[in-house]
Amino acid sequence: MSDPLKNLQSEHLFKHFKAIADIPHGSYHTEKLSNAILAFAEEKHLNAERDDVGNVVITVPATPGHEDAAPVILQGHLDMVTVAKPGVIHDFDIDPITLVLKGDDLYADGTTLGADDGAGVAMALALLDEPDFVHPKLYLVFTTEEEVGMDGAYALDYQQFADAKFMINLDSEDEGTATVGCAGGTHMKSTLPIRRVKAKGLAAVLSVSGLAGGHSGDEIDQFGLNAVKVLADALCAIAKDVDFSIVDLKGGERDNAIPTSAEATLLIAPSERVTLDQTVNALQHTFRAIAGKRDQGMTLALDFPQADAVEASVLDPDSEARVLGALSAAPTGVVAMNRSVPGAVNTSLNLGVAATSDKALSLVFLIRSDHDAARDMLCGRVTRLIDLLGGTTGAPSSYPAWPARETSPLLDTMSAIWQAQTGKALTPMVIHGGLECALFAHALPDLDIVSIGPDNIDIHTANEHMSIPSFKRTYAFLKAAVEALA
Numbered sequence: 001m002s003d004p005l006k007n008l009q010s011e012h013l014f015k016h017f018k019a020i021a022d023i024p025h026g027s028y029h030t031e032k033l034s035n036a037i038l039a040f041a042e043e044k045h046l047n048a049e050r051d052d053v054g055n056v057v058i059t060v061p062a063t064p065g066h067e068d069a070a071p072v073i074l075q076g077h078l079d080m081v082t083v084a085k086p087g088v089i090h091d092f093d094i095d096p097i098t099l100v101l102k103g104d105d106l107y108a109d110g111t112t113l114g115a116d117d118g119a120g121v122a123m124a125l126a127l128l129d130e131p132d133f134v135h136p137k138l139y140l141v142f143t144t145e146e147e148v149g150m151d152g153a154y155a156l157d158y159q160q161f162a163d164a165k166f167m168i169n170l171d172s173e174d175e176g177t178a179t180v181g182c183a184g185g186t187h188m189k190s191t192l193p194i195r196r197v198k199a200k201g202l203a204a205v206l207s208v209s210g211l212a213g214g215h216s217g218d219e220i221d222q223f224g225l226n227a228v229k230v231l232a233d234a235l236c237a238i239a240k241d242v243d244f245s246i247v248d249l250k251g252g253e254r255d256n257a258i259p260t261s262a263e264a265t266l267l268i269a270p271s272e273r274v275t276l277d278q279t280v281n282a283l284q285h286t287f288r289a290i291a292g293k294r295d296q297g298m299t300l301a302l303d304f305p306q307a308d309a310v311e312a313s314v315l316d317p318d319s320e321a322r323v324l325g326a327l328s329a330a331p332t333g334v335v336a337m338n339r340s341v342p343g344a345v346n347t348s349l350n351l352g353v354a355a356t357s358d359k360a361l362s363l364v365f366l367i368r369s370d371h372d373a374a375r376d377m378l379c380g381r382v383t384r385l386i387d388l389l390g391g392t393t394g395a396p397s398s399y400p401a402w403p404a405r406e407t408s409p410l411l412d413t414m415s416a417i418w419q420a421q422t423g424k425a426l427t428p429m430v431i432h433g434g435l436e437c438a439l440f441a442h443a444l445p446d447l448d449i450v451s452i453g454p455d456n457i458d459i460h461t462a463n464e465h466m467s468i469p470s471f472k473r474t475y476a477f478l479k480a481a482v483e484a485l486a
């Protein structure tokens with residue numbers, strides 16, 4: 001296959017981006033990528049350390065003559081979200097990401113692209129290849145497991161770069177904006193025990209697919225449908241017309257992605273097949289009407305994998321009632337809008353994963369809020385619902401909000417550069433998503449932090465794609481910003 005970046009690779013930026021895409025680096029599997037980064041630092045004769053959880057910190061001495069300038073942290077994360085389109089076979093532990101150029105946009109071939117945060121890591125590394133780069137002392141800080149709870153940033157020793165005054169985080173997805181604050185979040189996992197009995201019947205697989213999904217923070221304000229909730233609502237509606245038992249049920253991939261698909265395997269009496277078919281057909285129209293533009297690709301489908309009745313272990317009636325109760329009553333989506341900033345979400349919840357095993361239904365939630373108290377109250381609401389249904393909720397893990405600073409010399413400097421480079425104003429924003437910046441700000445309260453990144457669309461889905469011109473502009477912006485701090 002020809003290399004879509006062939007003509008771009010002479011540029012340091014694309015050389016690094018391609019090198020990162022070639023090394024599998026899903027969450028918990030970043031060792032090979034950090035090995036490559038450590039080797040690159042060694043080649044550059046730079047001090048680089050990897051800590052016990054895999055975070056990498058490269059220390060870059062200031063350009064001679066600029067030793068007095070305040071040190072700057074450039075920060076991104078090593079791990080990527082690994083999602084493949086249904087039907088696409090991709091082993092994220094072994095297979096490289098195949099880059100596909102469509103017009104000005106870079107896609108992967110049926111998987112997440114990993115520009116979140118390969119773009120950020122590539123920008124930081126590429127600077128070290130620039131012969132004319134003039135800079136203050138730099139710390140390049142690359143963390144692990146950002147996408148699964150920021151484990152790396154939690155374990156990081158912040159004192160090793162406590163002399164830094166500024167930090168540019170490279171994990172944003174919207175060119176021309178500068179993120180200066182973010183919501184805090186809580187990851188929560190609940191378990192509902194189930195009992196099973198043997199039953200005989202015709203197996204029917206009800207599937208929900210084709211939803212737009214998206215990032216549970218950035219895109220929760222689109223009010224899209226959640227495939228797990230659609231499946232639960234469909235099952236509750238079907239139960240009025242058809243007697244069924246649930247064999248198993250699953251939907252969603254991770255807590256920070258809005259589920260795009262879900263399915264349930266049911267057992268029915270063979271005589272109910274036609275009624276079930278008709279009911280699902282009617283429901284498909286109902287859900288399409290509810291879905292609106294964002295989720296117009298939604299499909300509710302029914303499949304009968306075997307012609308004859310089979311024996312299977314199914315949820316007993318009490319378990320089934322509790323499972324459907326939990327799935328249909330659990331809140332999800334936007335819970336409260338910001339009362340002072342029009343259009344901004346204040347508090348939200350994503351039911352990201354639901355799956356039955358032999359003995360339990362497990363549910364994974366990500367709850368976000370600008371207010372830690374509002375977030376904790378919502379966690380309590382979910383916990384009480386699960387309690388009432390006989391389940392348990394594990395100790396939640398939370399990260400703090402990153403409050404916007406009243407004055408930011410870094411933002412002022414960067415705004416002036418962006419204006420000079422593009423003729424446009426840089427838009428500061430506070431996002432409804434978790435950024436590691438919150439942990440840096442928490443550990444080093446005087447650190448002046450701004451987060452930037454190129455236009456990267458549909459992150460955390462197999463349709464993730466990044467604009468190449470935007471990537472180049474953002475890189476030039478970053479280089480000029482760091483030079484201005486020298």
Ligand SMILES: [Zn+2]
Pocket residue numbers: 077116117146171
């Ligand atoms: Zn990211």
